[in-house]
Amino acid sequence: MSVLLPLEVRGAMVRHRGKVLIGPVDLTLAGDGLSIVIGPNGAGKTSLLKMLHGIQRLSRGELSWACGLEEARRRQAFVFQTPVMLRRTVLENLIYPLRIAGMTRAQARPPAHDWCARIGLEAAATRPATMLSGGERQKLALARALIAGPDLLFLDEPCASLDGRATREIEAILLAAAAKGTRIVMSTHDMGQARRLADEVLFILNGQVHERVGAEGFFAGPGTAEARAFLKGDIID
Amino acid sequence: MSEIGEGFLHAFRLIVGLDPELVEIALRSLFVTLTALLIASVIALPMAALLAVRRFPFRRVTIATLNALMGLPPVVVGLLVYILLSRGGPLGVLGLLFTPAGMIIAQVIIIVPLVASIAHQSLRDLWAEYHDLLISMNTTQGQRIATLLWDGRRALLTASLAGFGRGIGEVGAIMIVGGNIDHVTRVLTTAIALETGKGNLALALGLGFVLIALAISVNLAIHWLSRTERGGRW
Ligand SMILES: Nc1ncnc2c1ncn2[C@@H]1O[C@H](COP(=O)(O)OP(=O)(O)OP(=O)(O)O)[C@@H](O)[C@H]1O
Ligand SMILES: [Mg+2]
Numbered sequence: 001m002s003v004l005l006p007l008e009v010r011g012a013m014v015r016h017r018g019k020v021l022i023g024p025v026d027l028t029l030a031g032d033g034l035s036i037v038i039g040p041n042g043a044g045k046t047s048l049l050k051m052l053h054g055i056q057r058l059s060r061g062e063l064s065w066a067c068g069l070e071e072a073r074r075r076q077a078f079v080f081q082t083p084v085m086l087r088r089t090v091l092e093n094l095i096y097p098l099r100i101a102g103m104t105r106a107q108a109r110p111p112a113h114d115w116c117a118r119i120g121l122e123a124a125a126t127r128p129a130t131m132l133s134g135g136e137r138q139k140l141a142l143a144r145a146l147i148a149g150p151d152l153l154f155l156d157e158p159c160a161s162l163d164g165r166a167t168r169e170i171e172a173i174l175l176a177a178a179a180k181g182t183r184i185v186m187s188t189h190d191m192g193q194a195r196r197l198a199d200e201v202l203f204i205l206n207g208q209v210h211e212r213v214g215a216e217g218f219f220a221g222p223g224t225a226e227a228r229a230f231l232k233g234d235i236i237d
Numbered sequence: 238m239s240e241i242g243e244g245f246l247h248a249f250r251l252i253v254g255l256d257p258e259l260v261e262i263a264l265r266s267l268f269v270t271l272t273a274l275l276i277a278s279v280i281a282l283p284m285a286a287l288l289a290v291r292r293f294p295f296r297r298v299t300i301a302t303l304n305a306l307m308g309l310p311p312v313v314v315g316l317l318v319y320i321l322l323s324r325g326g327p328l329g330v331l332g333l334l335f336t337p338a339g340m341i342i343a344q345v346i347i348i349v350p351l352v353a354s355i356a357h358q359s360l361r362d363l364w365a366e367y368h369d370l371l372i373s374m375n376t377t378q379g380q381r382i383a384t385l386l387w388d389g390r391r392a393l394l395t396a397s398l399a400g401f402g403r404g405i406g407e408v409g410a411i412m413i414v415g416g417n418i419d420h421v422t423r424v425l426t427t428a429i430a431l432e433t434g435k436g437n438l439a440l441a442l443g444l445g446f447v448l449i450a451l452a453i454s455v456n457l458a459i460h461w462l463s464r465t466e467r468g469g470r471w
Binding site: 050053055073074076077078080084086087088096097100 | 363366367369370372373374375376380384388389
């Protein structure tokens, strides 16, 4: 059990120019395993993940972790929908979060090399990260997020536009991390992936958590009409 | 037309013969401008990064002011520095008027807004790209600034080179503050102005070609030095 969790969210709302983007959301994130966040485009998946990560200013409500804010920030990581590559080499991208965490360059090098090999980029270690392909960038972003061993990891559609093989590679890394105790919250539009990975499903609609159930229950038959329609591929208003 | 040809010839003779006076003047030009550039960069680059990273009251006004100061007329800067450094002025006791140090002060004032503005524009774009990641990684403000300065180093080099260009070709301020004293504060630009005034057009033109050659060589040298790492996509 991590020092960070449970994460408690109470009455959280995010507004932008008067429009409600998210909320109100009340939820508790505890235990281990992998939560999958699904919902139509514009439903608020990205905004919700950023909010849970604590990098979104709340208009109302609050977020609290089992530890203090400063420590909570250090024990989490986020993989963005469009991965951001630091304008450095692949290896330097992996060293960066470890240096932020206070390691020396000498301490950071071995784990960086290990991760580099693990994501199959050993040969590209000294190449600029901005020259990588989309799939390689996603893998690098994932490795960079995991390298400092976070308690809680958010991923925003990490496999969008990846081929089957790259998707499986990323899923294997995620499952291994989850098995080691990293709590994972991830959004996806790939229902096959949701079935493969999810311990539980959060169905998001109009900025709210519309339904939250165990994966098996959800895929056997969601409780709400909207979620059923979404799974069937209907357009929901 | 023949004057340009003569100027070329003059420049050629001066350079090949390593004319001692020319060498002295050219080295002083380089010394004054490179020193000013170094000081200006140390001030302007972190300032540009701070403006990109940090939100504070009057940030926009500060940036707008900096942009406006890019167009600061060197003659006016020269005049202000002259008043500050002259015997009766607030900094008169330092005795810096008509010295290279005084010229450096004037050039720093001219270069800082230019380098800071250009650097800020590229660092602002880089920050837009990095913002979410660096916030998510829980970086301190100092780490953010250091990251932008390092990852944006190529753009910053370009900004500094623009500052060098403005400094090395500048004549208004250093003429007033330096006084164009032979063997003390005479540099290429003030020598050109002097020779033109005396009607020695060929010599003036020769010095002009030397000035251009110097500016180009420094640019090439710095670009070449910065190419040491492979890839070079940034
Ligand atoms: N910074 C912002 N400013 C204004 N509106 C925003 C901002 N970010 C998101 N929104 C709006 O909030 C809503 C939810 O956006 P969000 O990106 O969270 O959706 P999403 O579920 O991730 O969609 P997708 O599946 O397309 O990634 C959208 O209507 C979007 O336009
Ligand atoms: Mg999204």
